[in-house]
Amino acid sequence: MLYERHYVWSVLLRIYHWAFALSIVVLTVTGLYIHFPWTNTMLEGSTSFPVATMRYIHFLAAFVFTGAVIIRLYLLIFGNRQERFWDFLPVTPRNLRNLLHTNLHYIYLRRHHEVRPGHNALAGTVYIVTLAAAVFQGLSGFYLLYPESATWQSLQVIFGSQMEARFLHYLGVWYFMFYALVHVYMCAWNDVVSKEGLISSIFSGYKYLRNRP
Ligand code: HEM
Ligand code: HEM
Numbered sequence: 001m002l003y004e005r006h007y008v009w010s011v012l013l014r015i016y017h018w019a020f021a022l023s024i025v026v027l028t029v030t031g032l033y034i035h036f037p038w039t040n041t042m043l044e045g046s047t048s049f050p051v052a053t054m055r056y057i058h059f060l061a062a063f064v065f066t067g068a069v070i071i072r073l074y075l076l077i078f079g080n081r082q083e084r085f086w087d088f089l090p091v092t093p094r095n096l097r098n099l100l101h102t103n104l105h106y107i108y109l110r111r112h113h114e115v116r117p118g119h120n121a122l123a124g125t126v127y128i129v130t131l132a133a134a135v136f137q138g139l140s141g142f143y144l145l146y147p148e149s150a151t152w153q154s155l156q157v158i159f160g161s162q163m164e165a166r167f168l169h170y171l172g173v174w175y176f177m178f179y180a181l182v183h184v185y186m187c188a189w190n191d192v193v194s195k196e197g198l199i200s201s202i203f204s205g206y207k208y209l210r211n212r213p
Pocket of ligand 1: 024027028030031032034035036055058059062063065066137138139140141142144145166167169170172173176
């Protein structure tokens with residue numbers, strides 16, 4: 001079978017992916033520590049100050065995360081063909097068909113999937129939901145971070161009291177943990193079944209697509 005090499009992910013998208021993924025790992029670990037400081041909190045008041053250190057790392061990672069989200073929002077409109085929302089959201093007949101075929105392929109009712117350079121419509125929809133969850137997580141995070149700022153506190157209509165916002169922010173973490181688990185599994189599964197070099201594409205930018213006869 002002949003394969004063609006296609007350049008699909010720009011440098012900016014790959015920077016976004018790894019900044020987003022790695023900052024989420026840091027934010028999850030430090031966030032869960034803030035939620036439940038699992039080392040002995042008797043350490044507080046001694047020379048070490050673990051919750052404050054974890055909060056500091058959380059906020060550093062939060063700014064990397066925010067930068068990544070802004071990059072992706074920009075690429076949704078100004079990215080290359082594969083990166084624009086139009087290419088993967090199920091809002092066109094082509095993508096709706098792809099959504100159906102991808103689902104059938106994933107439950108082993110359809111042997112072949114449509115060869116396309118970008119995301120399939122199912123993955124693309126999940127990525128947009130994840131981006132929306134990231135915006136929500138970031139806004140609730142800044143709402144918690146700046147209780148003295150009138151601008152940020154105008155979001156009270158959405159997040160409620162600081163306590164309620166903290167709870168919503170905490171619930172968001174479970175979405176990201178579940179997402180990461182399924183995402184890495186699906187990428188590995190696709191890499192094995194479709195042999196397009198999917199995982200390496202998020203490092204190199206290149207995918208290998210079967211030539212249509
Ligand atoms: C712009 C991004 C973010 C900002 C500014 C931010 C900020 C904050 C702030 C201010 C707190 C409260 C700390 C405290 O009460 O001492 C917090 C808690 C927390 N954050 Fe974030 N955060 C962000 C993104 C994230 C992300 C992406 C995750 C995980 C996916 C996350 C997970 C958590 C967790 C688990 C807590 C503890 C909540 C609790 O105590 O129940 N954060 N964050
Ligand atoms: C071992 C770790 C990871 C690998 C190998 C990996 C691999 C990939 C690959 C191959 C794609 C493109 C898939 C496609 O075309 O549909 C992708 C996209 C994506 N990944 Fe990951 N990923 C990893 C970790 C993560 C983590 C931890 C997150 C966030 C929690 C994440 C978030 C995303 C998002 C949001 C996209 C969509 C990119 C876009 O907006 O176009 N990834 N990843």
